[in-house]
């Protein structure tokens with residue numbers, strides 16, 4: 009089947025778990041596959057993956073239609089704020105205020121009447137339960153204003169016989185009116201409306217935190233045309249490979265590589281770190297970062313909507329819908345809890361009066377209180393707000409979490425596997441020495457420059473850190489690389505290529521052993537204490553070993569500290585996996601305080617080791633940067649990529665990406681995750697505790713309707729603020745500040 013574009017819809021009102029489950033209820037019977045649905049709650053966007061299916065978009069639309077939610081085709085560039093009229097933006101606030109004022113007025117009127125006309129039946133109509141027409145009208149206006157936005161949802165839930173919180177509230181209000189409790193009815197309507205207002209405000213806050221990220225891209229890019237003119241165009245229109253000029257103080261419009269100039273760049277929008285980073289020719293700059301004092305010309309490497317920043321924004325806004333475990337729990341809990349309380353409310357209303365001849369009035373009242381308590385408001389609101397706040401705050405600190413599911417994992421880790429090169433070390437090795445075999449009769453003997461020009465030729469075709477170091481070194485020695493053809497990479501081992509029609513191999517000892525019986529003399533030369541802990545790259549032609557390049561990659565300063573922090577936070581076991589040879593691996597492992605080392609691994613070996621660790625320890629995180637790490641990242645419980653220097657393959661497969669290669673972000677992430685979990689737990693416990701208290705009080709006859717709803721709104725308010733605290737956490741909170 010041909011690959012098909014996904015179906016994208018803007019769904020009005022798609023901002024919480026309720027609508028998501030509504031949509032799932034209609035769409036899943038059709039699609040049969042939950043992973044086809046992506047909900048972007050921040051932008052109210054639904055994406056349906058139609059690849060390899062035969063569904064027509066009409067079928068999907070019809071299913072969306074059945075939910076009763078309004079929808080329209082998705083238009084990418086319309087930031088929804090602008091397309092909404094001010095009524096749409098503020099109607100919830102206006103209606104809540106109206107509801108509150110009318111409730112208050114009604115209460116004042118009612119009290120006034122009770123004062124001035126005691127027992128005077130003139131104005132009091134008995135069908136209004138003892139209040140005057142003006143008071144009743146005021147109350148009704150207030151109640152309608154409070155509930156009007158949820159009426160369609162309540163109606164839907166009634167028709168499908170799945171009581172939800174909207175229905176509960178409407179029934180409670182109608183019931184309260186029926187027994188003449190006007191003030192209570194109005195209070196319930198107002199406070200329920202207030203809770204929903206709080207919910208949409210808090211989601212809105214997280215949304216604004218993200219749109220503040222979006223504002224980091226400038227509206228225009230200064231493209232240098234060949235004629236030398238500068239054209240100011242929208243970054244969307246700039247093709248890959250264009251030359252763009254960045255003036256001092258400008259924001260970088262697109263991702264690219266510096267072609268000329270040097271400047272300090274503030275990368276905080278991407279990395280969360282506002283320490284300026286010096287960029288020189290050949291360095292990568294990111295859209296959204298801020299140029300310092302120098303003028304730079306860059307060659308663009310990505311289109312505007314594929315830039316790193318654009319990807320961050322996309323991932324964060326889609327992350328909200330990949331539901332965290334606790335969100336799923338709350339959703340399931342609410343789906344059981346609400347109907348149960350609904351039925352108990354019915355029983356409470358019917359059983360005591362019918363069987364025990366108790367007073368109808370008081371038991372109807374208690375059953376209404378139960379209905380209000382049944383509303384899972386605080387619970388349903390708090391968890392998504394916590395998760396989104398946690399994701400947004402992580403993104404601000406340069407930690408990109410690709411879904412709510414992954415926010416809870418770092419807290420539950422048992423073991424961690426680190427890759428060596430680029431993760432524990434800087435991944436920027438430099439050539440320490442070049443060793444050529446001694447002259448032997450009959451064999452080819454190259455001088456160092458000839459050797460380097462061959463090595464650099466092959467290395468220039470690869471982005472492997474060791475290759476980059478070799479190219480760099482050749483350049484410094486002013487050696488011109490030859491030109492290599494037919495280059496093939498052998499993952500975890502090295503590269504094959506042909507130069508001048510002869511074929512060469514270059515890579516690890518393993519590769520050497522694949523190619524030749526080996527070269528005694530060379531192995532002896534590099535097995536000395538001086539070189540033992542260096543990484544080696546060996547160049548050969550057929551049976552001949554032409555020479556060895558020895559490289560050293562400094563270990564990251566904070567590696568040891570990070571490993572010990574992780575250990576003291578409860579990680580049982582820390583391993584290191586590397587493709588490099590044993591002694592080089594051991595040097596780094598010793599310096600970082602790693603428990604055990606697996607060296608000379610091919611990518612598939614890394615997968616196997618991680619698999620075994622998962623079996624032995626449970627939840628295992630793999631942290632890596634290279635193409636050779638990607639498969640292992642995928643099978644670990646949690647894959648974390650070093651994003652700054654990492655390969656696209658690693659970044660794509662990982663669940664979490666560290667935008668700066670700062671290892672300290674890993675303990676930070678674990679803390680952040682623990683904090684998020686504990687806030688979610690606090691919220692759930694608190695919300696349920698309040699409910700439980702009120703259930704008991706209701707049966708004892710102490711709870712009143714307005715107190716029940718006030719407690720619910722109060723609880724919502726508290727859990728929301730508790731959740732929003734997550735937006736404020738700073739990385740490592742200064743304890744490692746330099």
Ligand SMILES: Nc1ncnc2c1ncn2[C@@H]1O[C@H](COP(=O)(O)OP(=O)(O)OP(=O)(O)O)[C@@H](O)[C@H]1O
Nearest residue numbers: 428429470472500501502515516544586587588636
């Ligand atoms: N493109 C290449 N150029 C030169 N040597 C290479 C290349 N690719 C692999 N090698 C050789 O194979 C070995 C293993 O490479 P691999 O990429 O699997 O891991 P690594 O870079 O050593 O470290 P890590 O697994 O810790 O990231 C290297 O040490 C090197 O000797």
Ligand SMILES: [Zn+2]
Nearest residue numbers: 427429430634
């Ligand atoms: Zn690596």
